[in-house]
Amino acid sequence: MGRRAAIGALGVGTATFRRALAAQAAQAGAVTAEMVRQAEWIAGLSLTDGEREQAVAELKGTTASFRALREVAIPYDVPPALSFVPAPGLRPASGVSRGGATPITATVASRPAGDEELAFLPVSELAGLVRTREVTSTELTKLYLARLRRFDPVLKCVVTLTEDLAMKQAAAADAEIAAGKYRGPLHGIPWGAKDLIAYPGYPTGWGAPQFKGRVIDEKATVAARLEEAGAVLVAKLSLGALAMGDRWYGGQTRSPWDPRRGSSGSSAGSASAVAAGLVGFAIGSETLGSIVSPSRACGTSGLRPTFGRVSRHGCMALSWSMDKIGPIARSIEDCALVFDAIHGHDGLDATAVDQPFAWPPKADLSGLRIGYVEDPQRPADRREELHVLKSLGLDPRPIELPRDVPARDILIMLTAECAAAFDELTRNHVTEGLNEWPATFLEGQFIPAVEYLRASRARTLLMRSMARLMEAVDVYVGAGDDLVITNLTGHPTAVFPGPLRDINGRPGPRSVTLTGRLHDESTLLAVAHAYQQATGHHRVHPPLERFLAEQGEATIKPVS
CATH class of the missing domain: 1.10.10 (Arc Repressor Mutant, subunit A)
Known part of the structure; x- marks a missing residue:
């Protein structure tokens, strides 16, 4: 030796x-x-x-x-020469395509009487109106731009309006549709991008004052694919500084259900804007709850896909082995339509893979096994979500989440990776406006490589335990520590509204989460969609005009 x-x-x-x-x-x-x-x-x-x-x-x-x-000099967009693989041995599928999804639910036959009703329609219904030219993309884009200006002073969810781009894209969509060239259900639909998604000519500030106004001269894959689908980018939306929470250099993003409360994060603006009817849909990202948590706080539907399902090229890196990109929308079917447009290998993100996705789904819900964690405070026979899912023909069965590996302790991997990603800030003693990150970055500087790799090996054991669990069920209702576990193992999770509940004296959203098998978003979303069709909870929206009146019209100033 x-x-x-x-x-x-x-x-x-x-x-x-x-x-x-x-x-x-x-x-x-x-x-x-x-x-x-x-x-x-x-x-x-x-x-x-x-x-x-x-x-x-x-x-x-x-x-x-x-x-x-x-x-x-190592730019922020350079990843390490290592890639996390949630399903070792899985080979890329051949013949995988995008853009073939079509809505299951019936489309609206004619334009609603009021603009507010129109603004809150799900993409699956907006698409029908745009396709039949009952509503033009230009009209819809102007409507959402006006609402973004009107309600942003209350919600603080807008970083930058992309009005010039949006109007050009909307006009192009209208011209194509009029000429009979219809690209699919996202054609002409306005959307918002979490402001860690790069788009040429517009700032991408990552929610941190140190990067405010910085323009990245590249187009993120997710933005490029939505553009190919004909979607219209109307705004860059807020995120907590460097993807933590809901506080950014413009203030704190608020929940449309109660502006006294934050929207949670870090996809703060994406969830807030969707819930408020300010965009047709939005794109968020998640490392450890950043799609699920704000969707819960704002009452939106969200999909955190399997790790590697959507390319992260052109998006801020926080943790190379945990970051995921996914849609936030008003319905689960909307999430499916958006996911269909953005998933798959792009040759730019080494973790992005091709695997099949079908919508409408081919799965027959009857007999699907749905797991749930038993909770003494909420007996199974009193849980609304289990009652609904059982009535749809699913087979509920109790499960236990893996306990053989301390999942939370594996998060030292996240701490080390984010510290490496933003090492320059730590070395230059930069702390202003970065929420709790400076302390975390310092902690990460003192994690030995041996301990990082030990955690990675323990993560492999956790992945194996989850693989055994998912052999017994097709999906399961989320509970407890599963947000940590599934973000480490890379499993997909769908979150969507349940019945309203009282939160600090005001009605607010209660959410349901379902987790599915790796790369099986089709079944996961099919189950969640069936729940929504049976309950309609996702069609309830917050009383924004009331909150605007409480704040006072005199204080309203348009965003730039």
Whole structure:
């Protein structure tokens, strides 16, 4: 065994151990045995004097490598040469296509009498109106732009209106549809992009003051694919700073159900704007709850797809092994229509894969096994969602989520990855407007590579446990820690409104979440859609005019 291999075997060759020594050496000028002794706690080691001397000899060269690598300019959009695979051994499917989805639900035959009713229609119904030219894309785009201006002072969900682009895209959509060239259900439908999705000519600020006004000269794959489907981009929507929460440099994004409360995050503006009828649909992203959580707070329908189902090219990276892109809309079927347009391999994101997706779904719900976690506070016979799903022919059965691996402790991987992604901010002592990130980034600087990889191996065990669970059920009703578990294992989750409940004296949304098998969004969305068709909870919308009146029209100022 060579000297470098020997020191690695001691465990003191970890990146963080060496980084700690490098920091001391930069001040003192050289690595010493005393520095090694003071750094041993990081790796959980207790070395002998001889081992410390051996470490000194090896780490002098290592710290020089650290300094050399820090001189390399690495842009934010450069990923590590590693990719997370949620289903090892799964081969890319052949013949996978996009853009073939069609709505199941009946379309509206004529334009509603009022603009508010029109604004809150789901995409599945708006599409019929646009296709038959009962409503033009230009009319719909003007309506949503006006609503974005009118309600943003209350909700603080808009970062940038893309009005010039939107009007050009809407005019092009109208011309194509008039000429008989209909691209599908998203053609002419206005949408909003979470402001970590790049689009040329418009700022992409990531919710952080340090990046405010910064223009990224590339088009994210998700934006390009929606453009191909004929959708109309009307706004860049807010996100919590660097994808944390609902606070950004423009304030706190609010829930349309109660502007006294935040919209949660980090896809804060996407969920708020959809729930308020300000866009037809929106795109969000999730690392650890950022589609599910704001959808719950705002009463929207959302889909967090299987990891790797949608390319993240052109989108801010927070965690290369956990980030996912997905739709937020007013109905689950809308999510399916959007997902059909954006999923699949693009050759730009190494994790993006081709797997089949069908809408309308081919699955027969009768006899599907739906799991649920037993809750002493909510007996199964009193759970509305289980009653509805059972009435649809599904077979409810109790399950237990994996407990053999401490899922929350595996999140040190997220901490390390986000610290690496924004290492420059930490090294330059940048903290303003970054919510709780500065402390997390500092924590990540002291996670040894050995512990990161140990967590990754534990993650493999968690994935295997989830694979065994999903052999017993087709979907399950979410509960407890499953948000952590499923974001680590990459499983898809759909979230959608249940019956309203009282929240601080006002009616607010109660949500249902379902999780499905890897790459089986078709079945997952079919079950969720059936629930919505049976209940209609997703068609209830918040009393925005009342909240606007409470704030006072005199305070309203248009966004730029």
